[in-house]
Amino acid sequence: MVNQQKDTETKILDAAKDVFQQKGMTGARMQEIADKAGINKALLHYYYRTKEKLFEKVFNIAFSIFIPKMQEIMLSEKPVFEKIEFFIDNYMDLLTKHPYIPGFVINELNRNPQILVNIFEKNIQIKENKLFEKFDAQIQAEVQKGIIKPIDTRNLMTNVIGLIVFPVVARPIIQGIMFDNDKKQYDAFLKQRKDFVKEFIINSIKV
Amino acid sequence: MVNQQKDTETKILDAAKDVFQQKGMTGARMQEIADKAGINKALLHYYYRTKEKLFEKVFNIAFSIFIPKMQEIMLSEKPVFEKIEFFIDNYMDLLTKHPYIPGFVINELNRNPQILVNIFEKNIQIKENKLFEKFDAQIQAEVQKGIIKPIDTRNLMTNVIGLIVFPVVARPIIQGIMFDNDKKQYDAFLKQRKDFVKEFIINSIKV
DNA sequence: ATACAGTTTAACCATTTGGTCAAAATTAGG
DNA sequence: CCTAATTTTGACCAAATGGTTAAACTGTAT
Secondary structure, three states: OHHHHHHHHHHHHHHHHHHHHHHHHHHOOHHHHHHHHOOOHHHHHHHOOOHHHHHHHHHHHHHHHOHHHHHHHHOOOOOHHHHHHHHHHHHHHHHHHOOOHHHHHHHHHHHOOHHHHHHHHHOOHHHHOOHHHHHHHHHHHHHHOOOEOOOOHHHHHHHHHHHHHHHHHOHHHHHHHHOOOOHHHHHHHHHHHHHHHHHHHHHHHEO | OHHHHHHHHHHHHHHHHHHHHHHHHHHOOHHHHHHHHOOOHHHHHHHOOOHHHHHHHHHHHHHHHOHHHHHHHHOOOOOHHHHHHHHHHHHHHHHHHOOOHHHHHHHHHHHOOHHHHHHHHHOOHHHHOOHHHHHHHHHHHHHHOOOEOOOOHHHHHHHHHHHHHHHHHOHHHHHHHHOOOOHHHHHHHHHHHHHHHHHHHHHHHEO
């Protein structure tokens, strides 16, 4: 029955996503995934032959969630300031929905950087798009026009992404040290950071 | 022989540090640590009773490496701009020496946030010092004096630390996407970032 | 009804893994 | 030297873990 199949596969992926993202590849247990999906452990291996294959699927899905929007925004026709503001808005919202993905991706990539190569092979689009080159050209053009200060594009991108991602990835430590481990307070902190980060970046690069 | 003992303990801790920081608590294997230390696995349990205890030791040492300098700088008598520049210089240097620690700490803290509580209990100094309150007072005083723009201290601290730590933690992905996986180029990138980040932050908050 | 393909399960298996233990080796002290 | 304490090791163990298999179940088409 094709409907039941789809349903089982989805249940597995949902459960796998939870467990892998919380415990990582090495900490995840196939039994726990099966339990959380409400199925027999053998069924996991029926749909995804090995732990590695299941992990790969979960990782690719997680990784993909953050790519399309980035391409859309960076390749749009907006001026740089608008792009940055749009980027911050969209990604902070996305992070609210998927707060575990960045830590998960970063951690697994540190464990095995090779994963990235596989992703590039399967999704040439990312590299082939010349995403960086086009954005860089726009930045330098606006520098030339005197709209923004001279700046290295890679440094700017690292800053924008870092200021967005870091407080989510390092949440336990920042929340623990600066917010007395108050979850609600930290959620509010993340929310107000949207405008703060926008201003912080624009302030720094505007002429 | 008390000297041999010290030596064995050091060899164990060195090996454990390498393995734990690269593979994490769940990915590390006691056998691998023993091999790397050049000793029998049973000897690990002779010195540190369990994997958990050994991990705890390694984690605490790693965590401690980044604390003293932070306290020293933040509680010093310099004006804010100088503190920030000093902070960036010192921590980027520290990160060059210990590039794996932040990812390790962040990852393990995501796995088990409880670890922080234990650290606070054993090292009350960190919380008791009113480190944050004092720094906040200085910031707001300089805001009042018109030296820096009005700014929330927690946001500022998050930015400073994030801009320093993020490119190290997310190295595999940034290096892979923006630097064609060229290690040397990325090392150069990190080096030149020191001054870039300083300028970026000062630019943004100066009146 | 029957046969057939796809799905699900319980029971198993081999290996890995953290941990133990008793004996051997080494060291320190009288 | 000899003895007692400390350190180190090889052999071993029980539990956990990823993975397999054969049988049972389910829905469907003939």
